[in-house]
Amino acid sequence: MLLHTVIVLAVLAAAFWGTLALWFQAPIPVILAIIWIVLTIAAVIGLIRGTYLPLAVFAFAWVIMQAWWWLGVRPSNDRQWIPEVAEQTHGTIRGDLVTLHNVRNFDWRSKTDYDPRWETRTYDLTQLRSVDLVLSSWGRPAIAHTMVSFGFTDGQYVVFSVEIRRKQGDKFSEIGGFFRQYELAVLASTEQDSLRVRTNVRGEEGYLYRVKMPEGTIRPLFLSYMETANQLQEHPRFYNTITANCTTIIYQLAKQIVPGLPLDYRLLLSGYLPEYLYELEALEGADSMADYRHAGHYTQRARESKDVSSFSQDIRKGVPGIASVE
DSSP states (O other), X not given: OHHHHHHHHHHHHHHHHHHHHXXXXXXXXXXXXXXXXXXXXXXXXXHHHTOOHHHHHHHHXXXXXXXXXXXXXXXXXXXXXXXXGSSOOEEEEETTEEEEEEEEOOEESSSSOEEOOEEEEEEEGGGEEEEEXXXXXXXXXXXXXXXXXXXXXXXXXXXXXXXXXXXXXXXXXXXXXXXXXXXXXXXXXXXXXXXXXXXXXXXXXXXXXXXXXXXXXXXXXXXXXXXXXXXXXXXXXXXXXXXXXXXXXXXXXXXXXXXXXXXXXXXXXXXXXXXXXXXXXXXXXXXXXXXXXHHHBOHHHHHHOOOGGGHHHHHTTTOTTOOTTO
């Protein structure tokens, strides 16, 4: 009796996973999902009646599905991408100079009206001076998109963002993110593009925090982003809502630089990532997390900034740990 119960539960779990996998990836999802559900029902009824042939058919179908999933559903860099992720950032390093290709610098007027610009920019690593964590949220406090902005003494900033690489016609689905619906991209951009579009065009809320990095770790962190972008250009990967998203990628990169970083639930609930950094004493300049959040909330400053050339300085006014001259 116990064995039958375990088998039934295993069949139901496989049926649930398989139905979603077919729904998000199969060429004729409705028909195949219905067939899969019928096989599931037959297998369960057969087990109840003591007949194992339907279970054997279900198990055979499961093997076929697994072969299709692992051999047939593969990531690619060659799809009909939406314009904002149409190109892939990649870079080269020569001495202290890094050249990044396909740095996004769109001029956004609305969600659908913009001038696309993909630029090649060179950065002097000897001028790297700062790392800022940027969160952009859209109404759910536990969930936010996470970006990292690197600052240079010449006044330049470059933002690295781990992005869902959506295809034409795709709509975002957190469940679809578990089932290989999107590829993964590491995108470099200007702050006037990736930060401004979220607050001024998409109506999101932006927060910026100056991160206190251990000595000698800023340069390796910057290069790790570039290397990850290069790897994705050569070997595409799928985005995953849990294991390969904007925050977990940051953690995987950072722990290479700072060994021993503790795992924490806030790496998944990215809206609470600043509290994680606060407890690690990686934030400075304010007496409490509430003060950090209040002062780091730059949405209104972004919307009031009229001069694109001063946007980066405008959004940092009053942010704890940042000198007023920046």
